[in-house]
Amino acid sequence: MFRKYVVLLRMKYVEMFAYRLATIVWMTGAMVQPLITMMVWMNIDPHQENAFIFYFAALIFVERMTSAWDVWEMEREIREGTYSYQIVRPFHPIHWAIAENIVYKALFFVILVPVWSILAIFVPALRLGQISGTQWLLFFCALLLGAVIRFLFSYMFGLLGFWITKVTAVYGMFEAVSLFLSGRIAPLSLLPPSVKTLSLYLPFRYMVGFPIEILNGDIRGLDIVFGFGWAVAWSLIFMLAVMLLWKAGLRKNQAVGG
Amino acid sequence: MSIQVEHLYKQFRVHVRQPGWKDAIRSLFKREYRTVEAVQDISFTIPSGEIVGFLGPNGAGKTTTIKMLAGLLYPTAGHVQVAGYVPFEQKPEFKKIISLVMGQKSQLIWDIPPMETFLVNKAIYEIEDRVFRQTLHELVELLELEPLLTKPTRSLSLGQRMKCELAAALLHRPQVLFLDEPTIGLDVHTQEKVRRFIGEYNREHRTTVLLTSHYMGDVTALCDRVLIINHGKLLYDGGLDRLTEKLTPYKLLEVRLASIPDISWEAYGELVEAKEGKVTLRVARERIPEVSSQFLQRFDVRDLNIEDPPMEEVITLAFQEGSHVS
Amino acid sequence: MGNLLSSLFGIGMAILTIKVFFYQTDHLGGWGYADVLLLLGIFNVLQGLIDFALRPNMSRLLQHIRTGTFDHILTKPVDSMFYVSFRHLVFWRLIDVLLGIGLMIYALIEKHYMPSVLDAAMFIVSIGAALVLIYALWMMLMTTSFWVIRIDDLSFVFNSFFETTRFPISMYRSWLRIVLTYVLPAAFITSTPALSLLGKWNGMTTIASIILAGLFLWLSRRFWRYALRSYTSA
Numbered sequence: 001m002f003r004k005y006v007v008l009l010r011m012k013y014v015e016m017f018a019y020r021l022a023t024i025v026w027m028t029g030a031m032v033q034p035l036i037t038m039m040v041w042m043n044i045d046p047h048q049e050n051a052f053i054f055y056f057a058a059l060i061f062v063e064r065m066t067s068a069w070d071v072w073e074m075e076r077e078i079r080e081g082t083y084s085y086q087i088v089r090p091f092h093p094i095h096w097a098i099a100e101n102i103v104y105k106a107l108f109f110v111i112l113v114p115v116w117s118i119l120a121i122f123v124p125a126l127r128l129g130q131i132s133g134t135q136w137l138l139f140f141c142a143l144l145l146g147a148v149i150r151f152l153f154s155y156m157f158g159l160l161g162f163w164i165t166k167v168t169a170v171y172g173m174f175e176a177v178s179l180f181l182s183g184r185i186a187p188l189s190l191l192p193p194s195v196k197t198l199s200l201y202l203p204f205r206y207m208v209g210f211p212i213e214i215l216n217g218d219i220r221g222l223d224i225v226f227g228f229g230w231a232v233a234w235s236l237i238f239m240l241a242v243m244l245l246w247k248a249g250l251r252k253n254q255a256v257g258g
Numbered sequence: 259m260s261i262q263v264e265h266l267y268k269q270f271r272v273h274v275r276q277p278g279w280k281d282a283i284r285s286l287f288k289r290e291y292r293t294v295e296a297v298q299d300i301s302f303t304i305p306s307g308e309i310v311g312f313l314g315p316n317g318a319g320k321t322t323t324i325k326m327l328a329g330l331l332y333p334t335a336g337h338v339q340v341a342g343y344v345p346f347e348q349k350p351e352f353k354k355i356i357s358l359v360m361g362q363k364s365q366l367i368w369d370i371p372p373m374e375t376f377l378v379n380k381a382i383y384e385i386e387d388r389v390f391r392q393t394l395h396e397l398v399e400l401l402e403l404e405p406l407l408t409k410p411t412r413s414l415s416l417g418q419r420m421k422c423e424l425a426a427a428l429l430h431r432p433q434v435l436f437l438d439e440p441t442i443g444l445d446v447h448t449q450e451k452v453r454r455f456i457g458e459y460n461r462e463h464r465t466t467v468l469l470t471s472h473y474m475g476d477v478t479a480l481c482d483r484v485l486i487i488n489h490g491k492l493l494y495d496g497g498l499d500r501l502t503e504k505l506t507p508y509k510l511l512e513v514r515l516a517s518i519p520d521i522s523w524e525a526y527g528e529l530v531e532a533k534e535g536k537v538t539l540r541v542a543r544e545r546i547p548e549v550s551s552q553f554l555q556r557f558d559v560r561d562l563n564i565e566d567p568p569m570e571e572v573i574t575l576a577f578q579e580g581s582h583v584s
Numbered sequence: 585m586g587n588l589l590s591s592l593f594g595i596g597m598a599i600l601t602i603k604v605f606f607y608q609t610d611h612l613g614g615w616g617y618a619d620v621l622l623l624l625g626i627f628n629v630l631q632g633l634i635d636f637a638l639r640p641n642m643s644r645l646l647q648h649i650r651t652g653t654f655d656h657i658l659t660k661p662v663d664s665m666f667y668v669s670f671r672h673l674v675f676w677r678l679i680d681v682l683l684g685i686g687l688m689i690y691a692l693i694e695k696h697y698m699p700s701v702l703d704a705a706m707f708i709v710s711i712g713a714a715l716v717l718i719y720a721l722w723m724m725l726m727t728t729s730f731w732v733i734r735i736d737d738l739s740f741v742f743n744s745f746f747e748t749t750r751f752p753i754s755m756y757r758s759w760l761r762i763v764l765t766y767v768l769p770a771a772f773i774t775s776t777p778a779l780s781l782l783g784k785w786n787g788m789t790t791i792a793s794i795i796l797a798g799l800f801l802w803l804s805r806r807f808w809r810y811a812l813r814s815y816t817s818a
Contacts, residue, residue, distance in 0.1 A: 006381075008381070014374055018370055029741065029744040040605055045608070081363045084325070087330055089382055090350040177597075186605070190604075250346075
């Protein structure tokens, strides 16, 4: 299995490299919305400028590290009929998606970390000196969990493409709602209390907001435990959903374009 | 190792889309379904090593049947066994011995050279290095792939892509090869090359090949045996010659004359076409020798040709029959 | 039907976003809640028009260039640039335009402000300039597809820029404000028309918007001609 992953990762790397220009454009484009939102907040509360700069820079990083586009890939493959090839192979198609995610996220990491380090020289708000070792450890665990949750969520919708043709539109709606509940429109502490409470129980916060809150030092102790608990719960729920949907999807497979 | 299909059925429930907006709103609450009988009670057995063609118009059910044999669709009823396995159980051992090629749908990864896809398939199908190299060498030779392997798939022509597609599908030396419209969209030259390759490969390796196609050329060039499917039903299962004889008890007589006389051709046969010096008639098989000699005696014949009716005609008749051709 | 729902959902989310900001404040760059809603309404109208006329043609142009059918377009007697930009229209996107107008009316009611005839006139002038600017910028982006065939969806680049017009220009800091006024004139696209309708128009600004619109249109045509020249010589 390991050997298969090595070959798959290598192939995805070569593919990504062929796409490098488009990838850079997409990555840079994804920064625009968070940056504009940051400027809005800096306008609203100029005293908190540094806090907002840190929050949104961390947001850009975390969002890219957890981003998942599998629903679009799968929708296209099912629509074009090439998904049949994935089913006919003796290798679960989820591995392809996982390999692709690993390669692209490694790329984002390799680009964003040096950029952050350089920016930190000029922008004191981005300095990371006060973050403890435990915080870093917890942050990376939350980040990994966030990437897993977001991936499974996206893959789950990809599988729903066996039943719903415009599944990307439905996913788009969830993504729009997620903007609020994951802390991308505003740090969760600045949201109305009802929304804040709601975000604690839904998966969206754990995709993006939760790791940032750990890094920020906004939450500690029991709250962090509570957060991890829910994050793990949501991962398990989505994992189960993916397994069930896969089995059901195979039975249901109407093979659009048959 | 063979393919056994018994009383195969496949039904699809298709949501009926209503055109008017009132109906569209109603459909939000109560959906109406129509049952499509894509495959109705089809049975056949294919011994290993045979090349069999599935013929039928669009929507006839041939692709649905193939997909059930490959494990892509679940039958509504009936038994299917391919090389000892039940396809829809999706066992990895089963997947390793089959292969699928769909015309115009590529399994090659688009932006990178086909060689990369080959390497991925090698890993997925767990092909040993030595075996892989041998197989690749053989396929590259047979299909003339040498210059194509390092160019990205998107820069290859459709014909070149299809050749690489076939190579990718055969790297793991499958026992059963499913080809769904493999020559669609290809130019005549490449079509011939592909057909020749499949024939040769089948002779060499005794791979069972199931082929669906619109093109008579595919079927006449490759298939000893033909299954005609229309409206989900199996209309004919047997050789092509027998089919031609049964359905078209006539042949086509083509004569080239210096000039076409203005007469009625009924005495000789049914007129198909009389244009630019060429007269084509449908003549009952038994009467061919008689009619031919009459032509040679009575007219200034430049050229005379006797042919079987085109396969299209035979097949169209088979479809129209609507019932079993025995 | 699904289109109506998705348009409603879209504008609903946008309004909620504004509400989240105004949960913590009264004003944004000097603009009040109703002002920002008006801006959003204009944004929605413009976005609807882009999706209605401009966006559908981008991918088709790319396809034409890739498959070589572009030469066929060049032989048409109509001006190639306009032909390419307006060939296909997606009519249901006009729902976004209607919703945007609805939001604009709502915002004006909220503000208890009735635009005067002069306000409306200045608005029409500046929104006209805005449309020309959008068209010119969009065309310049489309023209790059002659060279940059690798990127599947250049419209993503335009979207990223267009997002900046969602908020009042006064919100942006110094150098960014200058860039967004003269280099990529986001200011003239939504902020100027909104100010006009609110009675806060400025004669100089309106004239500047017209001049800038004309300049960008001229630039886009030059660029298009240049691209055609290098395309046909290849």
